[in-house]
Amino acid sequence: MESTTSEQRKLSRSWGSGRWLTQSQPLDRTLGNLHIQTVQIILTAIKQQRIPEGARMPSTRAIAESLCISRNTAKRAVEILIEQGVLASRDRSGTYVITSPHQEFAEDTSGDHDDIVDWPRRFTIKLNSEPELPPARSTYASFLYGQFDASIFPIGRWRECERSALSVSEVQNWGKDVVDEDDPLLIEQLRSEVLPRHGILARSENILITLGGQQGRYLVSQLFGGSETISGMEHPGMPDMARMLDLSRTQVRPLALDEGGVIVGDQMRGCDTVFLTCGHQCPTTAVMPLERRTALLEQACRDDFIVVEDTFETEIFASGKYPPALKSLPGSERVIHIASLSKLIAPGLRMGYVIAHPSVIAKMRALRRLIHRHPPGNNQRALAIFIERGYYRTFLRRAQAVMSERQDAMAAALRRHFPGADWRHCDGASTFWMKVPDGVGAKALAASAAARGVLVEPGARYFHREDDRDDYVRLSVSSIVASRIENGIRFLAEAHRDGACHI
């Protein structure tokens, strides 16, 4: 124990009461984090020399009383200041102010001084941050797409695989910064278990692991986009794809569709790349027949464009009923295949992959490396183990059965409650694309349905903004139990009847 000098004793008498704290700016209780605000108050007092170097701090009880905070909050604040070297604790004699460079702390670093820096002027990219879907609140029936479905998530098996990925020897494999590499076990599982389901034979240099399908789209749009290039895009089509092409300043050419997906022919001539969801089209769910796929690849070769095949939701499509992936057909050299791996397991995991020519993969890898180096190693390893143990296959079979049941329930409910309505759906797709009957606006319908506890997505965002289309809704069964579908659609129909009355 260090002895306290008489000088220190004198100081401790003057400052120990904590009265100096009451001269501070009061705490802002709406801001939260009272202990950090307490830290700031004490730092400010030190800076303004309201409490000098060498002085003994008030007890945590006195600090708590002076600032009307709990004693625990005061304790945490003092601990932080000790850790920062502003205060030092001496056994049994209390806590003291010591010299510290930290006395220059800003009083408020929350950075909300909007008038100081003109941020919007400085941004060099165009990018709007509009929220696009209402957040899925507690509700009776959500027909929104892409939500997580806890009822089919194989939690026990996934937990087992994460645990296996955390064994001492496995951690050695994924714990390090591998710069730009992928987990070799996951690549191997893709080659031997996943890709054969889609008829694709690939070497490891043809494969890149991505953070969901989204990252595949982004990498391709950056790698092949630019103001000098033209990209064809389905219309209606994927809203995020349109934004990515905007971001890379690519000229976008809307491509017309029919019931077989995008129409092959003149409209694609002159494109450098075309982005297609031919597995089933987003959002119309049209499946491109084999003959058209073959014709498309022939045209791509003749007119020298690149085809980006975006299989955003065809994980469960490999049951022989569907035409094969473009990437498995003759002429596939100019196809870049983008896929999701975690949409069904848990979208929050963010796993996907790209299959392409080795020189495309090498370039995408270099770009991914600059963006964030590599996807998290533990998740890659856990997923690899999940596939290796056969759980992925079993899970897909189960998901197929569940989705199929829901689709049947949905089709029946739509026929019953929206008789004669024009809706599209292909067997296997988790979404339905419905024209809202009787001239009712889709946005008004969605709002009125939400008030009844039913969430649906207006289709406007799949069209060009200028078109201002308000006549379609997209209905998904990806995260709703079958038993609620009938009632959910009934409530939607009631909301629709109300809307029709007001026209």
Next chain:
Amino acid sequence: MESTTSEQRKLSRSWGSGRWLTQSQPLDRTLGNLHIQTVQIILTAIKQQRIPEGARMPSTRAIAESLCISRNTAKRAVEILIEQGVLASRDRSGTYVITSPHQEFAEDTSGDHDDIVDWPRRFTIKLNSEPELPPARSTYASFLYGQFDASIFPIGRWRECERSALSVSEVQNWGKDVVDEDDPLLIEQLRSEVLPRHGILARSENILITLGGQQGRYLVSQLFGGSETISGMEHPGMPDMARMLDLSRTQVRPLALDEGGVIVGDQMRGCDTVFLTCGHQCPTTAVMPLERRTALLEQACRDDFIVVEDTFETEIFASGKYPPALKSLPGSERVIHIASLSKLIAPGLRMGYVIAHPSVIAKMRALRRLIHRHPPGNNQRALAIFIERGYYRTFLRRAQAVMSERQDAMAAALRRHFPGADWRHCDGASTFWMKVPDGVGAKALAASAAARGVLVEPGARYFHREDDRDDYVRLSVSSIVASRIENGIRFLAEAHRDGACHI
């Protein structure tokens, strides 16, 4: 059981031997995945009608013998073809060829036909994919930076947190696609436990979770870069930062350094942004003193530029001995603070964050959303729990002690084996920056040391490529046990003596 017709019986006699398989192109055993190649061989045979629709397939034993593969491989191939709907199995009577659209499969979809598409002509961004470090092989001593150190990874506690994040209720939180949101629990833990260590008070709208520090750099370089803008960058400085600025076509101005880091003053005038590692400079480890930090922020305000504070390795720096972060000082409104969260725990996890003005965070969030939506939810939740339970704090204390011991060992070894050499290191940094004495080239030294089982990084990549500097090495203690440092540096000195003899 379906009865077999006499027609089918006849077919089965003709095709069941598997002789038709031996007419196929032989398997390429260097390519691996023999079962997929077997699938391709059978598909090709069906397409070329060497085995017709309705025929009974040979037994897996006969397939195995015909192709010289194991019976298990043959079985897997047949299973895949059944799953794809090309073959169908009939109880007890065998497996039959049925009609399938898949007969159009490409024979080789590995896409290695380099002559068909001129890929390099199509890439719209400049980006080289040069590998930069030798892969860390099994070796006596690795002084490379950023590798995973299993000896300090808190495996038991991390495993506990991942398990907690996998409870049924937690999975509900992170399993879904949250579009562009961050885990609120992780944000809360950053605000209350991590940021106070650096003196930073932030609201949740000031924070974005990123995939490591790297993603923070990328987002900033995209958001503020462009051919019309000028960015200041330390020289020598971070190689990836230079590449990112190249990628966004930003004009780069090299900024001169001294022992206090970047020199404040004229050289920054006219910059739109400056990218600084003032916590300690990469690679020289210079720490910017408080007075210079204050002067820097004053100049930023006067000359109206943005300061990007990249704290790539200051997680363990918050012990009061160091000047406060720029983001905690008056004038911090124009500071964008980039940090890593997983460098010490396990770089493979890829976790980091950015602190900035809300309008900057909103824009970065919109861009991140296009790139990959959000960081994987399970890792965010596990890390949040790790911090919440106090494990992060304990871990940092332990890492501090371990790193400190290693730094002492390194300094002692350098003094002993490279007496009089010019090396720099600041207390707390995991790296040392050494000028190679006696005119020996750094690359030659690294190669010669590697032959002795010692890995070091030549410093050339931190300088402009045109400078062709070959006089520095970077030595890290981030993943080497203290007991090997002395010998490792001794071997390095031996390699150096050999090199000096040859001059």
